[in-house]
Amino acid sequence: MIIGETxxxxxxxxxxxxxxxxxxxxxxxxRLCREVLNLLISVENPLKNITDPIDILNRFKIWxxxxxxxxxxxxxxxxxxxxxxxxxxxxxxxxxxxxNQIEDFIIPLLTSDKTSRRASVSLWDPNKDSSLxxxxxxxxxxxxxxxxxxxxxMTAIIRSNDMFFGWPxxxxxxxVLQDYIAKKLKCEIGKLDTFSNSAHIFxxxxxxxxxxxxx
Amino acid sequence: xVKKDYEILKIFRKEPNKEFSTSHIVKEIENxxxxxxxSVLSDKxxxxxKVRQAKEKKARLHRKTLYHLSNLVQKKILKQNREGKxxxxxxxxxxxxxxxxxxxxxxxxxxxxxxPKIPDMEMAGYERSGIVHKVEEASWISRxxxxxxxxxxxxxxxxxxxxxxxxxxxxxxxLALNDFQYLMNDKKKTYSFLSGLNSKCKDYxxxxxxxxxxxxxxxxxxxxxxxxxxxxxxxxxxxFIFDMDGKNLKENELFFMDIIxxxxxxxxxxxxxxxxxxxxxxxxxxFGPYTFDDKEWExxxxxxxxxxxxxxxxxxxxxxxxxxLFRENSxxxxxxxxxxxxIVNSLLISNSLQRRKSTEFFESxxxxxxxxxxxxxxxxxxxxxxWNYGWNRExxxxxxxxxxxxxxxxxxNRFCFYExxxxxxxxxxxxxxVAFSCxxxxxxxxxxxxxxxxxxxxxxxxxxxxxxxxxxINVKEHLFDIFDGGDLMNINKIxxxxxxxxxxxxxxxxxxxxxHFFRYRFSKxxxxxxxxDKFIK
Numbered sequence: 001m002i003i004g005e006t007x008x009x010x011x012x013x014x015x016x017x018x019x020x021x022x023x024x025x026x027x028x029x030x031r032l033c034r035e036v037l038n039l040l041i042s043v044e045n046p047l048k049n050i051t052d053p054i055d056i057l058n059r060f061k062i063w064x065x066x067x068x069x070x071x072x073x074x075x076x077x078x079x080x081x082x083x084x085x086x087x088x089x090x091x092x093x094x095x096x097x098x099x100n101q102i103e104d105f106i107i108p109l110l111t112s113d114k115t116s117r118r119a120s121v122s123l124w125d126p127n128k129d130s131s132l133x134x135x136x137x138x139x140x141x142x143x144x145x146x147x148x149x150x151x152x153x154m155t156a157i158i159r160s161n162d163m164f165f166g167w168p169x170x171x172x173x174x175x176v177l178q179d180y181i182a183k184k185l186k187c188e189i190g191k192l193d194t195f196s197n198s199a200h201i202f203x204x205x206x207x208x209x210x211x212x213x214x215x
Numbered sequence: 216x217v218k219k220d221y222e223i224l225k226i227f228r229k230e231p232n233k234e235f236s237t238s239h240i241v242k243e244i245e246n247x248x249x250x251x252x253x254s255v256l257s258d259k260x261x262x263x264x265k266v267r268q269a270k271e272k273k274a275r276l277h278r279k280t281l282y283h284l285s286n287l288v289q290k291k292i293l294k295q296n297r298e299g300k301x302x303x304x305x306x307x308x309x310x311x312x313x314x315x316x317x318x319x320x321x322x323x324x325x326x327x328x329x330x331p332k333i334p335d336m337e338m339a340g341y342e343r344s345g346i347v348h349k350v351e352e353a354s355w356i357s358r359x360x361x362x363x364x365x366x367x368x369x370x371x372x373x374x375x376x377x378x379x380x381x382x383x384x385x386x387x388x389x390l391a392l393n394d395f396q397y398l399m400n401d402k403k404k405t406y407s408f409l410s411g412l413n414s415k416c417k418d419y420x421x422x423x424x425x426x427x428x429x430x431x432x433x434x435x436x437x438x439x440x441x442x443x444x445x446x447x448x449x450x451x452x453x454x455f456i457f458d459m460d461g462k463n464l465k466e467n468e469l470f471f472m473d474i475i476x477x478x479x480x481x482x483x484x485x486x487x488x489x490x491x492x493x494x495x496x497x498x499x500x501x502f503g504p505y506t507f508d509d510k511e512w513e514x515x516x517x518x519x520x521x522x523x524x525x526x527x528x529x530x531x532x533x534x535x536x537x538x539x540l541f542r543e544n545s546x547x548x549x550x551x552x553x554x555x556x557x558i559v560n561s562l563l564i565s566n567s568l569q570r571r572k573s574t575e576f577f578e579s580x581x582x583x584x585x586x587x588x589x590x591x592x593x594x595x596x597x598x599x600x601x602w603n604y605g606w607n608r609e610x611x612x613x614x615x616x617x618x619x620x621x622x623x624x625x626x627x628n629r630f631c632f633y634e635x636x637x638x639x640x641x642x643x644x645x646x647x648x649v650a651f652s653c654x655x656x657x658x659x660x661x662x663x664x665x666x667x668x669x670x671x672x673x674x675x676x677x678x679x680x681x682x683x684x685x686x687x688i689n690v691k692e693h694l695f696d697i698f699d700g701g702d703l704m705n706i707n708k709i710x711x712x713x714x715x716x717x718x719x720x721x722x723x724x725x726x727x728x729x730x731h732f733f734r735y736r737f738s739k740x741x742x743x744x745x746x747x748d749k750f751i752k
Contacts, residue, residue, distance in 0.1 A: 062629070063630060063633035063634060066637065066638060070571065071643070074641075074643050083569075083592055083645045083646070084643055084644060087642075087643070136639070136644045165641070166640030166641055166642070169642065173642065
């Protein structure tokens, strides 16, 4: 388990941990991958400099990270932009074109029963995603909300998590959703935890990871 | 509103960011009468009375057009931007970038005028200095460049016409009709379709190409009759592309000789794609050629052919004047790469903007392709097209050309790979691809530097063995590999014309070179021969 106050703290610790302790294997796309299974990362104060890891990634000139508003839109937009193979917004706010898991379930549930242990949403749709041929399926499987001491805590289960490129955006997307729900519930923002079933980095990212860790 | 108002607005709809002079507008909306007047005025043998009458007529046309222009200004649809030399008035749309107006009462037709807002991008400095040019700036994000429609999916021209109508409102360059041979069964019906398509292309300022696989033609005499009608009626906005390989040509030699003869008789250029080297279709746009990635096309043919009515080929295009870039900066790979980095970053932003608005911009396409709308967008790429980049140019090191193009393409491919990975790992799986290609000289005449490369003239088969031509083709073959968005080799036919010899030359190209796509230019035949005659005289 990796714990830290800010996203930048935990991101750096995680990169170092996976780099040092991870096991290498070649994935289905032929890329050398270094992996740690079932890694829990806990951000104690998501409000503090949530976008720091993204800012660091943006300093590299050889790629361009998606703009923050587009990253946020993925989580909050219930309509699926045609160019994305899937998107989290529709799965949260219009699952299977019938269920609004946030507005019609999480918010009313936590409003009426503040200590509920049922406030979970699923983003995996077996009808679409449990397919032998389809490769591009959501990484974010489930999000759980716990309201304790008037603070909204959030835990996300991510089945496959690129800790270098992916996690900074994932944590920002989750924060955007946490903030959205906290405002509706008129409560404070609590911890933000991610549980990555496969926390990995790729060989072609090693040199950039070293640069970040050396800073 | 009257018909003339509608015709004026159609000019602005094509290029909503552009300013038009009164003369230009008169020429566009009164083209037949204007051409007659100009022919009298430019004819040195016209007598004085005729010239005077022509001048009076011209002035009348100007006054009439100005009346309609003033009406549109009063209605706040247009505004007068400035006065030029001799008091000529210039007009622009009276809406700001990002605004749109829809006028419904024009001859019971609706006309939509949009000036989309595009933020300043990294390449803006290069744009201002005329090195980079966004094509169709007004619709750079809100429309796509080119769509390929699969003819075998349509039972007849009725259904196809509906599809074309949807496509035309969404593209800003070219529409391709793949496997058009399936629909070439009835001379009258096919010609009527082609004629309608040509008019539609004129109205919208677009191109259309009919891609014909020679080996799959069933009724050759009907195809010949259709092509004769097409050529006789000079349907300039519609192009035919013949898809074949050396073997197909051999098996259909007599038929193809007849086709060459037809194109020769009407001085129309012949476009040929070598199916042996590149399987994916080629499309001719106003700006240059388009094609798909061959590996992706293979995937499409294996998994999606027969399910999709069409697919998107190109999203947004940027043109680069390499001559100007090197003239105003140091001539080295770094200068080139720096510019390409900025363009690629700008394209990434434009794609992101387009994505966020895609359901709004492309609603009609999404509704048309329904459950396959994702697959429709699956193979598209952005284009960077190069002008005066050094090929076949005196005192330009051809090795240097291949080096800077190649290194830049590799860098762009790496960038695209990173972007795909980043977007996928961020839970936003999308696609970002940038292809390289060339620009057609007709399009850049008023935009970029004067053409600096030489033309390739061929009088007979022996020319292909000349060392200078062999070297030239060798460089072009490498460029075809780098220009993954498609390239075109122009071959100007000169000298005496013998159809049999032309077939031999075409067969030689198809069987010997890595030339994916070429244009046999018969239109240059007259021109080059006349200048030779003049020289001899």
